[in-house]
Structures are given as C-alpha cells and as structure tokens.
Amino acid sequence: MTDFAKKILVVDDEAKISDVVKSYLEHAGYKVFTAVNGKEAMEGYNDFNPDLIILDLMLPDISGEEICKRIRKNSSVPIIMLTAKVADDEVITGLDIGADDYVLKPFSPRQLLARVAAVLRRTVREPVEDNRKVIFDNGDLAIDTFVHEIRKAGNIINLTPNEYRILVTMARYPKKAFTREELISMALGDDFEGFDRTVDTHIKNIRQKIEDDPKTPKYLVTVHGVGYRFAGEF
Known part of the structure; x- marks a missing residue:
C-alpha cells in the first residue's frame, strides 16, 4: 500500500x-x-x-x-x-x-x-486541458473546473460529485436537451447502476442549490417529453 x-x-x-x-x-x-x-x-x-x-x-x-x-x-x-x-x-x-x-x-x-x-x-476531477472558468448571467453563476468549484452570487456551492458532474456536463452544451439516459452516460458513466429517477433527484438537488426559485428554474429547465437542458446565458 x-x-x-x-x-x-x-x-x-x-x-x-x-x-x-x-x-x-x-x-x-x-x-x-x-x-x-x-x-x-x-x-x-x-x-x-x-x-x-x-x-x-x-x-x-x-x-x-x-x-x-x-x-x-x-x-x-x-x-x-x-x-x-x-x-x-x-x-x-x-x-x-x-x-x-x-x-x-x-x-x-x-x-x-x-x-x-x-x-x-x-468523482475524479476533470483533466487539466479541459479546465476553465465560465460565467453565466452576469456573474450570477460561475463554474470553475480548474479548482472544481461552483459559485452562486459569489458564494461557493457545495455539490455532491454526481451533482457536479451533471451540472458541468449540461453547462458544456448549453441549450442542448439531454435525456436522462444521456446524462447517465455522459455525466455519471456507463458503469453507473442507478435508474432514471436518480437523475430527477440529482436535478432537484442542484436546483435547490443554484436556483433563486427552484420551482421556476432558469438554469436547469425541464424539456417536457425529453429531459432537461441548461439555459444559462454567457
């Protein structure tokens, strides 16, 4: 060892x-x-x-x-x-x-x-060559993969590893509508053994942490009949 x-x-x-x-x-x-x-x-x-x-x-x-x-x-x-x-x-x-x-x-x-x-x-951090900081909605939300940090209105947000990976994955493809299966594959990995409702739970938890009003989200929005998309503005 x-x-x-x-x-x-x-x-x-x-x-x-x-x-x-x-x-x-x-x-x-x-x-x-x-x-x-x-x-x-x-x-x-x-x-x-x-x-x-x-x-x-x-x-x-x-x-x-x-x-x-x-x-x-x-x-x-x-x-x-x-x-x-x-x-x-x-x-x-x-x-x-x-x-x-x-x-x-x-x-x-x-x-x-x-x-x-x-x-x-x-839960391994993103590779160095992919590290960057992206600001959305005039600084309201900041995603910094170099330091593995999410900030909302300047305050550090404590996400679980799976929540972090889902948010970062969606933010990398703004406006793309993700199915639950795509989020499992792209964010959680093909070896993830959960089920579709797991994604819904993670999305709900992320909304509670980054949205001003989780019931009317502006970042992680529902695409009815499909799944979810990231709607933040650069």
Whole structure:
C-alpha cells in the first residue's frame, strides 16, 4: 500500500460484514478505517478525511441518513449506502440527502468493490486541458473546473460529485436537451447502476442549490417529453 492509496471509511455495526469488506478493500490497495456506530463514523470522518465512505443505514445510535445529512453540510465526499431496504422511495430518499450510490444487502464483496471503483472514477476531477472558468448571467453563476468549484452570487456551492458532474456536463452544451439516459452516460458513466429517477433527484438537488426559485428554474429547465437542458446565458 502506498502513501497515496485512497482512504475509505467503512461504517457498519456488523463485525462480520465490516471485516470482510475491509479485507477486500485492503487487498485492492485501499487504506481502510472502520466504525461501528454513528459516533465513531463522525469521528472517523473528521480525523481521517476519507476519499469515500461506505455507510450502513441501520446503526445502533445514529441512523445512516442522519450521518449523511451531517456530512453533506460541509463535504461532497462520495457516500455509498449499505441497506436492506429495497423500496424505490427509500432509495430516492437516500439520494435526496446526498448519497452517491446504494448497495443492497446481502451483497457480494466483489460487487461492492466494483461499485467503489466506479464511484471513485466518476468523482475524479476533470483533466487539466479541459479546465476553465465560465460565467453565466452576469456573474450570477460561475463554474470553475480548474479548482472544481461552483459559485452562486459569489458564494461557493457545495455539490455532491454526481451533482457536479451533471451540472458541468449540461453547462458544456448549453441549450442542448439531454435525456436522462444521456446524462447517465455522459455525466455519471456507463458503469453507473442507478435508474432514471436518480437523475430527477440529482436535478432537484442542484436546483435547490443554484436556483433563486427552484420551482421556476432558469438554469436547469425541464424539456417536457425529453429531459432537461441548461439555459444559462454567457
């Protein structure tokens, strides 16, 4: 293991699951920290500054949803939820509060390892030759891919990695109407294993952060019967 290995925080109160996941991740070259409850999870997040968090929803003290909410107040670190819940609405709720992906229990460690690799690939910053800063609507919205930063009215906006990639992808093709399938392919990657409603959730979250009135958006507008387009003006 090198000093540059990605750091992963695994949060699960089931020792058997935590030990197996830790073993697989370390074998793949990751540096792994573990936590068995919400208190340890927050301590691990603050102490280790992980590159990705694997977070069980059912913890003995603080729910995984609440931990996700707390982390999302000041960080866009990728979060993969582990859950035995299978209802679409429950998955959407998790995405709504900032989760990047879901893995349903029971799962194979190899499946989880593949999801980890996929999420980390999607959250790598844009290549240097593509870095630039673009200003929309007289400075109301600024996208700077050099420093990986979004500003609204001068204030830094904290987007999750998937939200960032969707916004940047759409802004690169202003006025283009994107289908949900195109956004999944172009922004999230063909290895993304979510479903169409995931895109709707991400769009809603982005609107909450960059629109003056999310119900009447001027940047991410709905194209009925197609999907969405970016309508900002240079």
